[in-house]
Amino acid sequence: GAVVSQHPSRVICKSGTSVKIECRSLDFQATTMFWYRQFPKQSLMLMATSNEGSKATYEQGVEKDKFLINHASLTLSTLTVTSAHPEDSSFYICSANRQAQETQYFGPGTRLLVL
Amino acid sequence: AQTVTQSQPEMSVQEAETVTLSCTYDTSENNYYLFWYKQPPSRQMILVIRQEAYKQQNATENRFSVNFQKAAKSFSLKISDSQLGDTAMYFCAFMSPGDKLVFGAGTILRVKS
Numbered sequence: 234g235a236v237v238s239q240h241p242s243r244v245i246c247k248s249g250t251s252v253k254i255e256c257r258s259l260d261f262q263a264t265t266m267f268w269y270r271q272f273p274k275q276s277l278m279l280m281a282t283s284n285e286g287s288k289a290t291y292e293q294g295v296e297k298d299k300f301l302i303n304h305a306s307l308t309l310s311t312l313t314v315t316s317a318h319p320e321d322s323s324f325y326i327c328s329a330n331r332q333a334q335e336t337q338y339f340g341p342g343t344r345l346l347v348l
Numbered sequence: 349a350q351t352v353t354q355s356q357p358e359m360s361v362q363e364a365e366t367v368t369l370s371c372t373y374d375t376s377e378n379n380y381y382l383f384w385y386k387q388p389p390s391r392q393m394i395l396v397i398r399q400e401a402y403k404q405q406n407a408t409e410n411r412f413s414v415n416f417q418k419a420a421k422s423f424s425l426k427i428s429d430s431q432l433g434d435t436a437m438y439f440c441a442f443m444s445p446g447d448k449l450v451f452g453a454g455t456i457l458r459v460k461s
Contacts, residue, residue, distance in 0.1 A: 267448065276439060276451045277393075324391060328449075335381055337449055339393035 235261050237329050239340030246317055247348055254312045254343045256327030262307035263329035267337065268300070271324045283310040317347045350375045352442050354452035361430045362460055368415075369425045369455050371440030378402075381443045382416065382423045387454075388436040396438070399423065430459045 236259040246252050256266055264285045269277040281302055282290040289302035299321075301313040310329075314321055324344050328337040351374045361367035373382070384396040399407045399416050406414050411428045427434055440452040 271391075274437075274454075274456070276453050279448055282448060326391075326393065328393070334398075335443065335445055336383070336395065336398055337443075338395065339385075341390070341392045 235259075235329070235331050235336075235338040237327065237338045237340040239327055239343055241343060242341060243344040243346075245346045245348065248318050249316055252314045252317055252345060254314075254325055254327070254345075256310045256312070256329070256340050258308045258329040258331075258338070261329070261331050263310075264307060264332060265330040266304060266310040267328045267330070268302060268310075268312050269326045269328070271326060271342075273324075277326060280312075314345065317345070319347045321345065322347045350377075350442050350444070350450045352440055352450050352452035354438075354440055354455050356455045357453070358456045358458070360458040360460055361427075363430055363432060365430055366426060366428045367430055367457065369427075369438050369440075369457065371423045371425070371452055373421050373423065373440075373442045373450075375421070375442065375444075377444055379445060381445070382414075383441040383443070383449070384412070384414070384423075384425045385439045385441060386434075386436045387439065388433075393439075397425065427457075432459050432461060435459045 238257045240255045266283040268280045280295045283302045283304040285304045291297045304310040326342045327340045353372045380401045382399040386394045386396045415424045437454045439454045441449045
């Protein structure tokens with residue numbers, strides 16, 4: 234299977250600070266990566282589609298200035314939660330699309346707690 | 349828009365027994381992909397099995413197999429010889445080629461010893 238890493242695995246920050254989460258495809262190149270948010274015992278909610286070398290596509294209701302996405306290389310996408318507030322506390326998961334297989338592989342997730 | 353329905357919020361099975369998780373979907377497309385992902389307590393999403401809609405043969409991966417009924421738009425997952433490590437939330441998902449995944453609400457499966 235394909236391997237996707239995500240860093241950090243958990244982060245605690247103060248309200249008003251920014252947090253960056255990295256998503257890397259370790260053994261394949263991914264022109265497209267995805268960022269999800271998940272609340273306990275619920276399904277994954279797609280936040281945005283990250284495209285290498287171009288702007289991300291955000292889902293309806295997701296603030297693009299709040300959740301900055303950069304996909305600067307074929308193996309790395311970053312999500313920056315700007316001016317984080319307690320309501321941004323959640324579990325964030327990334328995935329990378331292995332194009333040849335038309336299959337998404339997921340990172341282990343990041344638990345964000347904003348105090 | 350495509351939708352995915354998992355009608356069983358929770359299920360339980362005895363160790364070594366067989367269990368089937370149901371999934372139905374709605375689409376007007378003819379070419380697409382279907383997936384089952386497993387999310388154990390660690391919350392890591394793990395690909396269990398993948399089915400290409402144009403292939404009539406049901407996909408299998410060791411103890412995991414699917415019953416893909418394209419006309420009925422049904423994609424159930426059968427787990428044979430259930431193990432304690434199979435305890436997880438299972439998500440059924442649909443994907444058009446080159447597009448995003450559409451997830452069902454998930455089924456919590458508990459394997460009891």
